[in-house]
Amino acid sequence: xxxxxxxxxxxxxxxxxxxxxxxxxxxxxxxxxxxxxxxxxxxxxxxxxxxxxxxxxxxxxxxxxxxxxxxxxxxxxxxxxxxxxxxxxxxxxxxxxxxxxxxxxxxxxxxxxxxxxxxxxxxxxxxxxxxxxxxxxxxxxxxxxxxxxxxxxxxxxxxxxxxxxxxxxxxxxxxxxxxxxxxxxxxxxxxxxxxxxxxxxxxxxxxxxxxxxxxxxxxxxxxxxxxxxxxxxxxxxxxxxxxxxxxxxxxxxxxxxxxxxxxxxxxxxxxxxxxxxxxxxxxxxxxxxxxxxxxxxxxxxxxxxxxxxxxxxxxxxxxxxxxxxxxxxxxxxxxxxxxxxxxxxxxxxxxxxxxxxxxxxxxxxxxxxxxxxxxxxxxxxxxxxxxxxxxxxxxxxxxxxxxxxxxxxxxxxxxxxxxxxxxxxxxxxxxxxxxxxxxxxxxxxxxxxxxxxxxxxxxxxxxxxxxxxxxxxxxxxxxxxxxxxxxxxxxxxxxxxxxxxxxxxxxxxxxxxxxxxxxxxxxxxxx
Numbered sequence: 001x002x003x004x005x006x007x008x009x010x011x012x013x014x015x016x017x018x019x020x021x022x023x024x025x026x027x028x029x030x031x032x033x034x035x036x037x038x039x040x041x042x043x044x045x046x047x048x049x050x051x052x053x054x055x056x057x058x059x060x061x062x063x064x065x066x067x068x069x070x071x072x073x074x075x076x077x078x079x080x081x082x083x084x085x086x087x088x089x090x091x092x093x094x095x096x097x098x099x100x101x102x103x104x105x106x107x108x109x110x111x112x113x114x115x116x117x118x119x120x121x122x123x124x125x126x127x128x129x130x131x132x133x134x135x136x137x138x139x140x141x142x143x144x145x146x147x148x149x150x151x152x153x154x155x156x157x158x159x160x161x162x163x164x165x166x167x168x169x170x171x172x173x174x175x176x177x178x179x180x181x182x183x184x185x186x187x188x189x190x191x192x193x194x195x196x197x198x199x200x201x202x203x204x205x206x207x208x209x210x211x212x213x214x215x216x217x218x219x220x221x222x223x224x225x226x227x228x229x230x231x232x233x234x235x236x237x238x239x240x241x242x243x244x245x246x247x248x249x250x251x252x253x254x255x256x257x258x259x260x261x262x263x264x265x266x267x268x269x270x271x272x273x274x275x276x277x278x279x280x281x282x283x284x285x286x287x288x289x290x291x292x293x294x295x296x297x298x299x300x301x302x303x304x305x306x307x308x309x310x311x312x313x314x315x316x317x318x319x320x321x322x323x324x325x326x327x328x329x330x331x332x333x334x335x336x337x338x339x340x341x342x343x344x345x346x347x348x349x350x351x352x353x354x355x356x357x358x359x360x361x362x363x364x365x366x367x368x369x370x371x372x373x374x375x376x377x378x379x380x381x382x383x384x385x386x387x388x389x390x391x392x393x394x395x396x397x398x399x400x401x402x403x404x405x406x407x408x409x410x411x412x413x414x415x416x417x418x419x420x421x422x423x424x425x426x427x428x429x430x431x432x433x434x435x436x437x438x439x440x441x442x443x444x445x446x447x448x449x450x451x452x453x454x455x456x457x458x459x460x461x462x463x464x465x466x467x468x469x470x471x472x473x474x475x476x477x478x479x480x481x482x483x484x485x486x487x488x489x490x491x492x493x494x495x496x497x498x499x500x501x502x503x504x505x506x507x508x509x510x511x512x513x514x515x516x517x518x519x520x521x522x523x524x525x526x527x
Contacts, residue, residue, distance in 0.1 A: 006242040009214060016206040023199035030195055034188030049177045052170040055103035056110075060163040062096035063122075067156065070129060074144040086133050093126070103166075109173040110166035118162040125155040217245040221252050231524040233260040260527045267522045274515040281508035288498050288505065328388065335381070341449060342374075348442065365421075372421075375413035382407030402454075 007015065069092055072085035108115065128151035132144060217239040227235045233256055237249035349367070356363070385403030389396030 006246075008243045009245065013210065016203075016210045019206050020199065020203045023195065023202050027192060027195045027199055030191050031188070034184065034191065037184050037188070049106075049170070049174045052103060052106035052108050053167070053174050055099045055106060056108070056163070056167040056170045058099035059096055059103055060160075060167055062092045062099055063159060063163065066092035066096065070132065071144075073132065074141055089133060096122075108166065108170065110169040114162045114165050114169075118159060118166065121155050121159045121162065125152060125159060128152050128155060213241075213243075214245055217241070217249055221245070221249050224252055224256060228256060228259075231526055233263060233525050233527045260525075263522060263525050264527055267519070267527075270515050270518040270522055274512060274519065277508050277512040277515055281505055281512065285505060288502055292498050371417040372414065375410050375417060378410035378413065379407060382410055 066089050069085050069088040073082045073089070076082035076085050104115070128147065132147055217237065220237045220239060224232075224235045224237050236253045236256065238253070239246050239249035241249075382403045385406065386400055389400035389403055
């Protein structure tokens with residue numbers, strides 16, 4: 001059965017029809033054989049048995065008729081009638097001989113001894129009756145009776161007995177042959193019916209087997225395909241034969257398995273798509289909220305950047321003014337340094353004048369005036385430096401301290417000159433002390449000159465710093481304007497992001513609906 005299941009459909013059908021054809025051929029062969037046997041029986045009946053019966057009967061009839069015709073030769077009314085009777089005897093003898101010859105040709109079943117006895121007795125009979133037929137005249141009755149009773153009667157009895165036995169043998173043979181024919185007919189009918197029944201049963205078995213080997217897998221395959229049409233992906237044909245039906249079943253199973261795997265993957269993807277769409281919707285909402293907040297904050301930052309830009313412009317202007325003031329301080333400091341140098345020279349001249357004080361005390365007044373003038377100028381410069389330091393703010397604090405010291409020194413110088421003026425008239429004798437004082441003044445002025453030099457260097461450094469601050473403030477102002485422009489771009493981008501987030505939210509909603517529809521479609525299948 002397993003081998004039959006693995007046969008291809010064409011081979012199954014060929015094998016089934018081959019078996020039926022073989023059985024049909026066997027039935028035809030058996031029928032032909034039985035027909036040939038029946039034909040032989042019929043031929044035997046028609047060519048042998050029936051002719052044997054007929055010829056044996058004809059021999060017996062001709063012998064009986066010849067006996068009657070022999071008696072007719074005696075019983076004839078005249079010679080002519082007697083001659084006719086003799087002629088009939090000869091004719092019957094000829095018929096008997098022909099019938100006997102025919103009988104012998106039919107393969108008689110009678111005993112050979114009976115046939116031999118018949119021929120012997122017939123010859124003796126004919127010899128014994130010859131005297132009765134030799135005369136052209138009708139034999140007299142007494143002679144005929146005497147011959148019949150003494151010679152012919154025993155022979156007639158034996159011949160009749162032999163012919164009766166031979167005829168009975170042929171009749172019995174005919175009956176046996178007929179019975180054999182009937183038996184052979186019955187046998188042929190039984191054999192044909194049996195073989196026909198076996199052929200029908202074999203055809204039914206083969207047909208049923210082949211049909212079931214085709215229809216059952218087809219029914220299972222059809223059930224799986226119908227289940228597939230109804231969304232059932234949990235059914236399999238499970239037919240493992242290697243014929244076309246098995247290959248079809250395996251292909252259907254593979255298709256259903258692949259489709260079930262695909263549906264499971266699609267269902268998993270659909271679930272992931274639903275989750276992703278929800279996350280995308282939440283992200284879009286957050287993105288939209290963040291974009292709106294970014295837009296609002298960008299507007300605030302843009303306004304603040306504009307204010308910063310304006311403030312930085314003001315700072316830049318103030319820095320430029322401070323640079324001009326620093327440059328003015330540098331100029332004044334240079335002048336003060338020059339003045340200090342002049343004071344040093346004057347002090348040296350005063351020292352020389354004091355040395356010449358003994359020669360001309362009148363020059364002391366001029367020197368005192370000059371010192372007073374220098375002190376006033378120094379005081380004025382210190383006052384200007386204080387004012388400029390106040391204008392410079394924090395940057396001018398150090399300069400204000402120096403200016404205070406310069407002012408204090410100027411005040412001391414004024415006091416010293418006043419003291420000198422007061423003492424010039426009183427103490428010309430204190431020249432040595434004056435020279436010493438002038439030396440101190442020279443040292444102080446030298447100190448002032450050094451301080452002025454330091455101030456000049458600091459002012460130059462401050463001027464460079466101020467220029468750098470002005471440049472930096474200008475760059476910051478330009479950068480603040482760019483920041484304002486960029487913040488405006490950020491605000492526009494935030495608005496676009498908000499619009500994009502809204503579009504993403506709409507898309508996420510569409511994806512969510514598509515995922516729901518996909519879930520609904522996947523629910524149709526049973527995996």
